[in-house]
Amino acid sequence: MTEPRTAVPQPRTAVVDALRDAYQAELADGTDRFFQPRRTDCPWCGAHQLRARLRTRDLFQYKPGHFALDRCDGCGHVFQNPALTEDGLAFYYRDFYDGLGEQRLGGAFGTRRRTYLGRARSVLPFAAAPERWLDVGTGHGHFCEAARELFPTTVFDGLDLSAGVELAAQHGRIAHAHRGAFPDLPGLEGQYDVVSMFHYLEHSTDPRRELAAARQVLRPDGLLLIEVPDPQSRYARLLGRWWLPWLQPQHLHLAPAANLRARLAELGFTVLLEQHAEAHDPIDLLAACWLLLDALAPREDAPWHPGTPPGRLRQALRAAVFLAGAPALLLAALADRLLARAAGPAGLSNAYRLLARKDG
Structure with missing residues (x-):
């Protein structure tokens, strides 16, 4: 087996110079076209009880634009309002996970083996040797590479919108690469014993469609493992706009655990496990x-x-x-x-994890 060829990275200054004219032309007419009309109802429950939760700018790339998160007083759902259009999503994602940002973030994701193993271990009591596992939003496939240590006979596939999933297959971290929007990919129905979504749902334009797609690709009694930021974390209130998981403008929906549990039940899942302290990443x-x-x-x-x-x-x-x-x-x-051990009891956990079984 030959090693995959890796392009020699160019100096950052050369890459920036090559992109400058295209970016400036795209921004010549401002950023209004990147936003949808503001909605007056909650996309999760439909209630009209909205209040401002956060007003901020892009604190990561400092691309132009201002972003707002609203909270529904009816169900606690937090969502970006106004939401980005397809052009807006393409603009603000560009050069974050790929292009200018690929080397920096790819290296960071590759150093989180302990975190990946912790996520994978939550499945062990319920499925010791699943045959096929689909990791949705896999990026460069580092989770699959680590999880294979605990599940050596499992075939891991990855799905992502970016070219990173294809690189993951080239490097042997996953067996098959599926590139595209999860709900729109055909031919995956009933193929998997486990589907994982780690910090993926908050990026999706319609989390309900993503959950329904997960149910479609799972076999009877298959497992769905989800980890997402917790908008009810006390850190979210204490740190304001500087709380990392707000991640504007990329995070579109942040659902409290109770909301996600209820939605899974509606879709025919039984929640087997809910973890808060175990999902906490001590980086706030x-x-x-x-x-x-x-x-x-x-x-x-x-x-x-x-x-x-x-x-x-x-x-x-x-x-x-x-x-x-x-x-x-x-x-x-x-x-x-120092605070990590108390994160769960103190309500500081910045994420939560749910494991649910598809009812046969």
């Missing part, structure tokens, strides 16, 4: 500190920023901000670790 304070420093520092070069690229002085000032903030970052990381 560190991420908030990093985002704050990044907001204070001069911007790094990016093709969607107008004006001339930053010179050496601005680059030096940016480095100085992070150097000065290094002690705060270290303290935040230590605090995250």
Whole structure:
């Protein structure tokens, strides 16, 4: 078997320069076309009891635009309002997981083996050796690669919208790559014993369709494993816009656990397991500190920023901000670790995990 060929990465400055004209042309008419009309009802329960939950900008790429999250007082669902159009989703996702962002995020996802194994272990008491497993929103397939240690006989397939799923197949992390929107892919009905969705549903435009699609591809008594951010986390209130899981403009829907449990029951699932402390990722304070420093520092070069690229002085000032903030970052990381054990009882868990069985 030959090793897959990997393209030699270009210097970031060259990539940015090559993209600049196209981005500036796309932004010439502003960002209004990237947003749908604002809705007055909850997309989860239909209630008209909405209130503003968060107003922010893109704190990750600093692409232009302002974003709003509303909360339904009827069911607690939090959703982006106004939501992005298809053009908006394409614009704000571009160069985050692929292109400019691929190397940075691909490396970060590849270092989370312990997290992936923890997710996979939640299935072991209910299915020791599933035959086929579909990981929806698999990215570069790192979860599947790690989970194979616990399930050596299981065939892992991956599904994603990005080209990362094809790279995952090339590198042998998954057996088959399915690229496209999950509800629209044909030929998968009744093929899988386990379907996993890790931090995927919050990115979808219609979580209900995604859950229905999962039921379609599962065999009778198959398992659906879901992990999503918890909008009821106390960190969400304490940290405000600096709470990492808000992740605007990418996170479109954040459902409380009770809502998701009820929807699964309506679709014919029985929830077998609900975990909060086990799904917590101890990164809230560190991420908030990093985002704050990044907001204070001069911007790094990016093709969607107008004006001339930053010179050496601005680059030096940016480095100085992070150097000065290094002690705060270290303290935040230590605090995250110290508080991790109390995250569940204290209501600080930033995510929750549900395992449900498709009723035969």
